Amino acid sequence: MNSNSNNTISESSPAKINLLGYDLAHMKAFFSEMGEKPFRAVQVLKWIHQFGVDDFAQMSNVSQALRKKLADIAEIKAPEIIMEQKAGDGTIKWLMRLDGGNSIETVFIPEDNRGTLCVSSQVGCALDCGFCSTAKQGFNRNLSSAEIIAQLWVANRTLNQFASRDEDDLAVEKKSALSGVQDSKRRVITNVVLMGMGEPLLNFDNVVEAIHLMLEDHAYGLSKRRVTISTAGVVPALKRLREECDVSLAISLHAPNDKIRDQIVPLNKKYPIKELLDACQYYFKGDTKKKQFTIEYVMLAGINDSETNARELAALLKKLPCKINLIPFNPFPDSEFACSKIQTINRFKDILYKAGYVAVVRKTRGEDIDAACGQLAGKVIDKSRRVI
Ligand code: SF4
DSSP states (O other), X not given: OOTTOOOOOOSSSTTSEEGGGOOHHHHHHHHHHTTOOTHHHHHHHHHHHTSOOOOGGGOTTSOHHXXXXXXXXXXXXXXXXXXXXXXXXXXXXXXXXXXXXXXXEEEEEEOSSOEEEEOOOEXXXXXXXXXXXXXXXXXXXXXXXXXXXXXXXHHHHHTTOSOOOSGGGHHHHHHHHXXXXXXXXXXXXXXXXXXXSXXXXXXXXXXXXXXXXXXXXXXXXXXXXXXXEEESOOHHHHHHHHHHOOOEEXXXXXXSSHHHHHHHOGGGGTSOHHHHHHHHHHHHTTOOSSSOEEEEEEEBTTTSOSHHHHHHHHHXXXXXXXXXXXXXXXXXXXXXXXXXXXHHHHHHHHHHHHTTOEEEEOOOOOTTSOOSTTHHHHHHHHHHHHHO
């Protein structure tokens, strides 16, 4: 149970506990404090995360008296969508408003064989990576576990992904209730990446509790391979993560040596590349089958994209069983960088490929919307500043 979680989204009803962000252990402790049996935790978890219910009155297998008691002390409350942008390629970006006037971004990226939801973990970010739009907003606050899992809950609701409770669909409900897992045929969101606004490992406890819900069979039932934490490399937290919640990992490396990385990822000055890669080796020791390891490398013209850089990168990663994602830089207003030319990116990829790596050039998605992370929230903030 995470005692550090701040699960109260609503400031309008501070006395009520928001159950949206409670994982199974937390939910069991909650019901135990009420003098209820642990199976109540499973029932309520399923209603919230498999059927998308936010009203205790609809929880028909919970006694009337308990429903009333729950409604008095608790709530299921998610942020509201205040803006939606849809790109021609199917990418959807939502801006969600939190209490206190902050907003966060969540992006859904559909592909042929999967759908990925990119989730935020903080409002803004303190790490100040030079190529990042979110960094320009500075850091505001951590998201609670409820605000993190709410992004998956809201996306499932908006995409009509929760199991139906209609009479006609009773068979699906029974199957889902029996297996404890959502029917995979109806699932559109197959993968979750914590790659939106913020550094997830600097909001450790709340991120881990939300991930427990993503993996939980009585909630979303995703496998460890399908849930990825993307980090700039908070080394001590990586060690803790292996013990507590070892999902797939994406390291935002972006440079083949400390000299370049110090310039574009300032956290490198605290945790240089060797320390970071040693921590990754520890993280994956003896277990590369259940979880995936990806190196993220944004292609910045004239900064990190030379053939020498590609060879350096190949040598650097030789002990790590990783896949390398080359990401064409997505420019945003006032950014000081330009994207590498496509020929340069392809040459870089070929060098890595010849060195034995699976290197992929990530497709640019949502080009006709504000696709760079933090861009949409940044626009809203700018707009509100102008109004003030
Ligand atoms: S790239 Fe990630 S870690 Fe770096 S500033 Fe942006 S959100 Fe933060």
